[in-house]
Amino acid sequence: MNTDDILNAIMAVDQALAAHEAEIESLDRAIGDGDHYINISRGSQVAVAMRGELAALSPDAALQKLAMKLLSTIGGASGPLVASFFMGMGKAIKEHNSSLADVAAAFAAGVEAIRARGKADLGEKTMLDVLIPVSRCFTELTAAGAEPRLIFKELKQVAEQGMLSTRDLVATKGRAAFLGDRAIGHIDAGAKSSQVMVSAVCDLALQT
Amino acid sequence: MNTDDILNAIMAVDQALAAHEAEIESLDRAIGDGDHYINISRGSQVAVAMRGELAALSPDAALQKLAMKLLSTIGGASGPLVASFFMGMGKAIKEHNSSLADVAAAFAAGVEAIRARGKADLGEKTMLDVLIPVSRCFTELTAAGAEPRLIFKELKQVAEQGMLSTRDLVATKGRAAFLGDRAIGHIDAGAKSSQVMVSAVCDLALQT
Amino acid sequence: MKKFINKVNDVLVESLSGFAMAHQDIVQLHLDPHFVVRANKASNKVALISGGGSGHEPLHAGFVGYGMLDAACPGHVFTSPSPDQMLAAAEAVDAGKGVLFIVKNYAGDVMNFEMAAEMLSVPNATVLTSDDVAVENSTWTSGRRGVAGTVIVEKVVGSLAETGADLAACKALGDKVNQRTGSMGVALTSCTVPAAGRATFDIGDNELEMGVGIHGEPGRRREAMRPADAIVADLVAAILHDLKPAAGAEVLLMVNGFAATPLMELYLLYHSAEKLLKAQGLIVSRSLVGNYTTALDMAGASITLCLLDDEIKQHWDSPVHTAGLRRGC
Amino acid sequence: MKKFINKVNDVLVESLSGFAMAHQDIVQLHLDPHFVVRANKASNKVALISGGGSGHEPLHAGFVGYGMLDAACPGHVFTSPSPDQMLAAAEAVDAGKGVLFIVKNYAGDVMNFEMAAEMLSVPNATVLTSDDVAVENSTWTSGRRGVAGTVIVEKVVGSLAETGADLAACKALGDKVNQRTGSMGVALTSCTVPAAGRATFDIGDNELEMGVGIHGEPGRRREAMRPADAIVADLVAAILHDLKPAAGAEVLLMVNGFAATPLMELYLLYHSAEKLLKAQGLIVSRSLVGNYTTALDMAGASITLCLLDDEIKQHWDSPVHTAGLRRGC
Ligand SMILES: Nc1ncnc2c1ncn2[C@@H]1O[C@H](COP(=O)(O)OP(=O)(O)O)[C@@H](O)[C@H]1O
Ligand SMILES: Nc1ncnc2c1ncn2[C@@H]1O[C@H](COP(=O)(O)OP(=O)(O)O)[C@@H](O)[C@H]1O
Ligand SMILES: [Mg+2]
Ligand SMILES: [Mg+2]
Ligand SMILES: [Mg+2]
Ligand SMILES: [Mg+2]
Structure with missing residues (x-):
């Protein structure tokens, strides 16, 4: 992986989020406060606008720079979480030419940074219900030397399952936690946006 | 006319107003502030409640007492006007056994008191567009010695015409004056309530 | 209609009572007839009294207190108060220098305050506020409505009255502010x-x-x-x-x-x-x-x-202590 | 949706700008990152900083001024502000006695203020407000929401801070008020x-x-x-x-x-x-x-x-001079 891949992924994520605007927005309206799409797309738009600046940087520096910008742009609960993800990933990634296994390790470091920041874990009806299973699967499949196309197809499925799994959960973190049982039956907005982003990056990888 | 007639008229007026609640209310909502029925019925209800007190008094004293009570009860534009009417009438009426001509003269004094208080005249789209023609007709017909039943029938018609005449007028007094031409096409609420009251008293007189 | 009320007929008294309870350091409420006066009666000044239909809160009761009104007479919702309220209020707050009524220009308010003024034995004058430019003034109508500018009139004249200025001076300043x-x-x-x-x-x-x-x-x-x-x-x-x-x-x-x-x-x-x-x-x-x-x-x-x-600025900036506006004390 | 706005993206900056223009005697607005500080920087006191999503006005910027906050960090509507805002605000208002953050207990606010606190080189502490009893506290949730009681915390701690009390004392009083x-x-x-x-x-x-x-x-x-x-x-x-x-x-x-x-x-x-x-x-x-x-x-x-x-009463009653609450000065 190189900086170009990051820039392409930014474009893909921004477009994919825009295509799911109504869905993400209505999920956060149902059991949150309705702004998750606005927050996350504010982030993806600023990332798109930064592509020129980032192009000159190495992947680790680019991810760190992106993280700081997202931290000051997104706000809300997702701001520090998304920023922590890229900070964690930026610290872990190699300076150049990371292998798929390197990327999986960096992804895992990013997810770990979200866990540390949000003090949440699997099963709390958050974005982690997508990201933790995706990260585990990514690590396992790369460790097992699986074929890249198979890995990305698999990750998309795992993301989808994780997203759907939040429907039946009671939330114990985030705004939906205020609802108790009333949150059951609704998919978590952050889980949905995470699944959309994971899918978009996998599709990109599958195209090339 | 004696105090008993006043007491009966109070009952008749209260009932007639209640029967026209929706109509009076919606007229004031269209070109006023929507409270004319509430104001005027607050007055008629307090008058009904006073019947015991009033019964012991002579007609002039009863009308004066009623006027002061209405003054402190109704509020709004109609409060001082209605109170002035009964003050004016109370000052002019004989102590006992007024003839129909006496009543017509007292009624005229009441209407004059409204004019003085409100500084309005015929054609300004107010209650006076009912009360002035009614008063003139009442005076003329009693002076001409007309038969009581004919007088009351005639007064009802004059009241109706006066009320309807306000539809095509521009208001120059009261809240509807703020509307300019936009008041055209709407009957004035105070003209309507006056017509309802005049009619109710005439019907009462026609029954007996 | 969804409102925080109990019975429609109790709205005014319950709301006024809550207002008086929440601000007992500033105001005192009288019922039957309804009027609100300062908790501590002022002396040796022109007494300023305003009032009008309720539903415009904090106007006017919210502006009773040091530096603004001496009393307010709340009518039913959107309905002018009646003369007995102004008379009782005037009796309570008159401090020997006369009473100035501040009245928004609506037929009902004008006539009710007029009747009170006629019945009142104390020297008195009236400032009619008519700041609403939406309705053009013309000789054949009852003129423009008094709206939010009334707050400025009450603040500025209220400040002048605290200096001990006489009735004529208070009325003159009120008329000036209204015109401007x-x-x-x-x-x-x-x-x-x-x-x-x-x-x-x-x-x-x-x-x-x-x-x-x-x-x-x-x-x-x-x-x-x-x-x-x-x-x-x-x-x-x-x-x-x-x-x-x-x-x-x-x-x-x-x-x-x-x-x-x-x-x-x-x-x-x-x-x-x-x-x-x-x-x-x-x-x-x-x-x-x-x-x-x-x-x-x-x-x-x-x-x-x-x-x-300069005069208006001085009296706008001066201390005021009411439920609705407070500064400098 | 019918609102007095121009473009949706300009609502926050235009509204904050209007607020700062209307109250230039009390506050000063900084943009990019957005924060509001007192017009006159206080000295020798713990600096109180609050903030949160916009849409709760006058909270928090309306409570910047003598006797309450030193700075407020407004986020987008209903969205927590970001750490760069708190850092810039802290830099602007720190007066050598440390910074106390007053934060309503929402995941977003907590995490953003936490990151700011971690990055800040000045001694600092945080009071989390969580007065909303609608949601029962329990060990497995992130706890109760901070709502209107935050105003009381800001007023009372703001008053104590003016006396020169240290950071620990300010935090302790804030936690006490929140619990009560x-x-x-x-x-x-x-x-x-x-x-x-x-x-x-x-x-x-x-x-x-x-x-x-x-x-x-x-x-x-x-x-x-x-x-x-x-x-x-x-x-x-x-x-x-x-x-x-x-x-x-x-x-x-x-x-x-x-x-x-x-x-x-x-x-x-x-x-x-x-x-x-x-x-x-x-x-x-x-x-x-x-x-x-x-x-x-x-x-x-x-x-x-x-x-x-007695302590809470004393600090509730003390003078305060902000756009949203003013008494005694
Ligand atoms: N402690 C946490 N750990 C992980 N994810 C969280 C946590 N709190 C909230 N989230 C995620 O953040 C999402 C909400 O983000 P957003 O709507 O942008 O912020 P806010 O809740 O402040 O409005 C939730 O749907 C959830 O997935
Ligand atoms: N100056 C006036 N002279 C005569 N009648 C008037 C005058 N001003 C208003 N009215 C009458 O009063 C009626 C309105 O009364 P009401 O609704 O009770 O008072 P308000 O206008 O204060 O709400 C009008 O419909 C009109 O007939
Ligand atoms: Mg949200
Ligand atoms: Mg009316
Ligand atoms: Mg009215
Ligand atoms: Mg939010």
């Missing part, structure tokens, strides 16, 4: 009178009423919803057309909410209006933003401009 | 986030949401509209169940409007609540009624009780 003040309002929704139980007027989801009155009286025109800057431009233009300030004149800019419009939007309107006035060469040196003259539960706002001079 | 404060709200209508353009939740013409959050989060239950006294009885019971005041305890009673509910109704609620508390043997010795912690354009209100002691 213009307002215009815009409604996004109707209000609902509790006793009526339904909206006073119908308005579409994409419409506004330009020039609306504080009782929901129709204004100059109904039009399609527009950006805030365009609305403000019309309001300000109408007021300036009326006040005709000299170039470089110093003004007080008030943005008044009708009750249901959030502070966030009121400040946005203020921003738009101040920019516009500055661009026209005026100096905005005093401001007031908030819900001061409301229209029950209406969404909407009005803009008021007052042409300042 | 409980709130619960009720919505009659939804709010509408400008960027979303439509109501956050649907609610029937005859329904209320009991226990609603200040972002329109659902509360304990949806129920049929009821008389004010019945609603107040439920709100007060929930708060008392949580606070468990001793017999004869002295309390501050706050009735807070969510923005679209008129003062007339808020005072009616106050009347109902004070009567009820008195009947239960409590002493209501302090009050606050008005729109202090709003929820954009929501119709509704909350009740807050704070169990007073």
